[in-house]
Amino acid sequence: xxxxxxxxxxxxxxxxxxxxxxxxxxxxxxxxxxxxxxxxxxxxxxxxxxxxxxxxxxxxxxxxxxxxxxxxxxxxxxxxxxxxxxxxxxxxxxxxxxxxxxxxxxxxxxxxxxxxxxxxxxxxxxxxxxxxxxxxxxxxxxxxxxxxxxxxxxxxxxxxxxxxxxxxxxxxxxxxxxxxxxxxxxxxxxxxxxxxxxxxxxxxxxxxxxxxxxxxxxxxxxxxxxxxxxxxxxxxxxxxxxxxxxxxxxxxxxxxxxxxxxxxxxxxxxxxxx
Ligand SMILES: [Zn+2]
Numbered sequence: 001x002x003x004x005x006x007x008x009x010x011x012x013x014x015x016x017x018x019x020x021x022x023x024x025x026x027x028x029x030x031x032x033x034x035x036x037x038x039x040x041x042x043x044x045x046x047x048x049x050x051x052x053x054x055x056x057x058x059x060x061x062x063x064x065x066x067x068x069x070x071x072x073x074x075x076x077x078x079x080x081x082x083x084x085x086x087x088x089x090x091x092x093x094x095x096x097x098x099x100x101x102x103x104x105x106x107x108x109x110x111x112x113x114x115x116x117x118x119x120x121x122x123x124x125x126x127x128x129x130x131x132x133x134x135x136x137x138x139x140x141x142x143x144x145x146x147x148x149x150x151x152x153x154x155x156x157x158x159x160x161x162x163x164x165x166x167x168x169x170x171x172x173x174x175x176x177x178x179x180x181x182x183x184x185x186x187x188x189x190x191x192x193x194x195x196x197x198x199x200x201x202x203x204x205x206x207x208x209x210x211x212x213x214x215x216x217x218x219x220x221x222x223x224x225x226x227x228x229x230x231x232x233x234x235x236x237x238x239x240x241x242x243x244x245x246x247x248x249x250x251x252x253x254x255x256x257x258x259x260x261x262x263x264x265x266x267x268x269x270x271x272x273x274x
Pocket of ligand 1: 126127130176180181182
C-alpha cells in the first residue's frame with residue numbers, strides 16, 4: 001500500500017494541520033537536543049537535501065556526527081518498514097545522530113546485524129519496551145499495544161497514537177500505556193520541549209493526555225481527537241477492527257497502582273466525523 005497521512009480538522013479547528021507540523025518540528029528539535037545534552041547516546045533523525053548545508057553546519061557547531069543509514073522516498077515518513085527506492089526517485093537520508101565516532105561504529109555494526117537490543121539501548125529506550133518491540137515487530141510493524149483494546153488509561157508520555165501526525169513525547173513504541181520507564185524518559189524529553197517552546201509543548205501534552213479513539217482496520221488507522229481526525233496507513237493484516245478508546249490520565253489521578261485497564265467491548269463503528 002502507498003504510504004499516506006491525512007489530517008482532517010474539525011470545524012473551528014482549521015489551524016490544527018499547521019499546529020501539528022509545528023509540533024513535529026518541536027519534537028524533532030527535542031530529539032536532537034537529547035543527544036546534544038547527553039541524555040542519550042544517539043537519535044534517529046532525517047536529513048533533507050534542501051537543508052543539507054544548514055544541518056551540517058548545525059551538527060558541526062554542536063560537535064555531533066550524522067551517520068546516513070536509510071534512504072527514504074521524498075514525501076514518505078520514516079518508519080521501520082522502509083521500501084527500496086526505484087532508480088531516479090527523489091529521497092532524503094535518515095540516520096543516526098551521535099556524539100562520538102565510537103558510538104557511530106557501534107550503531108553501524110548493530111544495524112548490519114539487526115541487533116535491536118543494542119540499537120534500542122543506544123537510542124535510550126527502556127529494556128521493557130525494546131523487548132516488546134523485538135517480540136511484536138516481526139508480526140505487526142505498527143505495534144501500538146497489540147494486546148489491548150477498549151477503554152485504556154495511561155500516561156501522555158506513553159501515548160504514541162498520534163506518532164505519524166507529529167505529536168509524541170518519546171520516539172519508541174511504549175510497551176504499555178502505563179510504562180513507568182517510558183514515563184521517566186518522557187519527562188526528561190518533555191522538559192526539553194518546554195525549554196524550546198513552552199506554549200506549544202503544553203498544548204502537545206494536553207492533546208496526548210486528552211481523549212482520543214484509535215481505530216485500525218484493513219491497513220488504515222483512523223485516530224479521532226476533539227480537534228481533528230487523522231488517517232494513516234498501517235499494518236494491513238488486522239482482520240477485525242481494533243479500537244482503543246484512550247481515556248488519558250485517569251489512571252494517574254486514581255493512583256490505584258493497577259495495571260493499565262483494558263475492558264473488551266463490542267467494536268462500535270466510529271467512522272462519522274462528529
Ligand atoms: Zn516499557
